[in-house]
Amino acid sequence: SGGTGAASTGGAGGASGSAGTSGAAGAAQTPQEWLDACAAEASQVCERYETCWGDLMGSFYGTRSDCEQSWGNLCVSRWREGGASAAQLSACDSALAANWGTDCVAFGVWFNNGTTEPNFPEECKLKGDGAVGDACSFGSACASGFCGSYKGIGKVCGKCLAAPAIGEACLGSVCDFGASCVSGQCVELGLKDSTCDVDHPCALGYWCNAGTCADRVAVGVACDPDSVQSMCEKDTACNPATSLCEAMESTQNVGESCGVQSDQSLVGCIDSWCQVDANGAGTCIAKKEKGESCTAHKDLIGNDSDCRWHLACIAGTCQEIGEVISCE
Numbered sequence: 001s002g003g004t005g006a007a008s009t010g011g012a013g014g015a016s017g018s019a020g021t022s023g024a025a026g027a028a029q030t031p032q033e034w035l036d037a038c039a040a041e042a043s044q045v046c047e048r049y050e051t052c053w054g055d056l057m058g059s060f061y062g063t064r065s066d067c068e069q070s071w072g073n074l075c076v077s078r079w080r081e082g083g084a085s086a087a088q089l090s091a092c093d094s095a096l097a098a099n100w101g102t103d104c105v106a107f108g109v110w111f112n113n114g115t116t117e118p119n120f121p122e123e124c125k126l127k128g129d130g131a132v133g134d135a136c137s138f139g140s141a142c143a144s145g146f147c148g149s150y151k152g153i154g155k156v157c158g159k160c161l162a163a164p165a166i167g168e169a170c171l172g173s174v175c176d177f178g179a180s181c182v183s184g185q186c187v188e189l190g191l192k193d194s195t196c197d198v199d200h201p202c203a204l205g206y207w208c209n210a211g212t213c214a215d216r217v218a219v220g221v222a223c224d225p226d227s228v229q230s231m232c233e234k235d236t237a238c239n240p241a242t243s244l245c246e247a248m249e250s251t252q253n254v255g256e257s258c259g260v261q262s263d264q265s266l267v268g269c270i271d272s273w274c275q276v277d278a279n280g281a282g283t284c285i286a287k288k289e290k291g292e293s294c295t296a297h298k299d300l301i302g303n304d305s306d307c308r309w310h311l312a313c314i315a316g317t318c319q320e321i322g323e324v325i326s327c328e
Contacts, residue, residue, distance in 0.1 A: 030076050037086040038075035041093050042068040049111075052104035053235040055268060058250040060302055060309050062271035070310040073320055077138075084126040084140040095121035105205060105215065108234045109191075112204035115145075116180035118188050125177050130160040148174055207231050221245050239266050240280075258282035259301075274301040294318045 046067035049057045061067040075089070099121065100107045110117055128141040135157060136147035142160035149159045149172070163176040164186050175186035182199055189203035190196045190213040202213035207229045216233045217223060223231045223238035223245045232238050232245035239246045241264040248266040252258045258267055258274035259282030268274060269284035276282045276299050287308045288294045294313040296305045305313035312319055 031086070033086040034076060034089075037089045037093075038072045039068070041075050041089065042071040044093055044097060045071055045111075048100060048104070048107045052107055055235050055248060055250045056302075058270060059268045059272075059274075066271075070308065074310045077320070084128065088123070088126055092121065092124035092126065095123040104234070109203050109205035113180075113189065115139075115177050116175070116189055117203060118178050118191055120177045132160050132162050134160045136160050145177065146174055148172060202229075204230070205234070217245050219245050219247055237266055239264065252284045254284050254286045256284050258284050268301075273297075273303055273306060275299055276301065288313075288318045290318050290320060292318050 046057070046061075046064055049061075049067060050064050057064070057067055061070060096110060099110065099119065114120075125145050126140040127143055127145045130136050130142040130147075132142075132144070134142070136142050137158055139146045139160075141147065144161060144163045146161045146163045147158040148161045161171055161174050163174060164171055164179075165176050166179045166186050166188050168175075168186050170181035170184055170186055173181045175181050178188065179186040180189050180201075181187075182201060185199075187200060189201060190206070190208075191203055192206055192213055192215065194202065194213045195211055196202050196208035196213050197211065202208050205216070206213040207216055208214075217231055218233055219236055221232075222243055225238045225240035225243055227238070230238075235247065236245050237248050238244070239260060241260050246266050248268045250268040250270050252267050252269050252272075252274075254269075254272050256269075258269050259276060259280065261267055272284040272286055274282045275285045275297065282301070285300075285306060288306050288311075289308060290311060292307075293316055294305050294307045295316075296313055298304070300306065303309060305318075307313045307318035310320075
């Protein structure tokens with residue numbers, strides 16, 4: 001899924017934060033160059049998402065069009081923070097496209113690791129003018145590129161943070177681009193064939209197999225359902241009933257069961273969230289739309305509230321990121 005960690009940046013992908021931003025400008029006031037750049041980014045990301053993780057896209061977004069609309073809205077909200085230009089965003093998207101090619105593993109490493117990816121492109125290190133301690137919601141408003149220490153309703157208002165380098169102590173859980181906080185230290189995550197251990201983990205998209213970062217295992221291969229690592233390929237899961245990596249197709253509608261079924265198969269939800277109870281039984285629940293009442297959840301697969309992806313549950317209502325809350 002999308003945002004990771006306590007800080008957010010203005011870069012694309014998993015690095016994008018989930019907090020809101022100052023909200024005076026609506027889409028109608030957004031310069032056309034930003035609308036065009038964001039439409040291009042949304043198309044680029046959602047094409048990869050559909051190609052690489054079609055079932056997950058059906059569960060998280062619904063359709064390719066829904067994905068592009070949702071991703072485009074998130075992208076436009078970065079402009080409202082005023083920390084980057086449309087030209088910078090386009091340069092980042094070009095660098096990412098060159099990095100991905102047609103490799104779904106490369107796309108997954110970027111999508112899941114965001115700013116902690118060891119090869120995070122220079123073009124994507126979007127930074128603004130905000131000094132340490134200035135108000136922010138996205139890192140693109142900050143000179144460091146990082147915003148965190150969120151407070152307030154929905155934790156939408158943050159402060160610009162310093163970003164410790166590899167080898168330095170983390171600031172909370174924050175490290176500079178290309179580094180991740182592990183046991184209080186900023187470290188470089190391992191890519192394929194790198195050595196790994198508990199203090200030097202692999203980048204998400206790989207797993208530590210006997211001390212070496214390796215590709216995740218394919219459908220039908222044995223896995224450990226209790227492992228803290230994700231061992232199975234993206235768009236698959238380790239079935240706790242069989243201890244095998246299995247595809248989890250999105251076939252269930254709202255009100256129907258999801259997760260492990262009586263025949264030990266794994267199924268997901270069609271454009272709805274799978275809510276898992278204390279006994280491990282799942283039920284598909286409806287996604288809430290913009291303006292609808294919402295609830296924060298810790299028992300949903302893939303999201304922290306019942307709002308549609310890239311909507312934030314703020315003060316009990318699903319809102320577009322950056323549309324309502326002001327951090328000034």
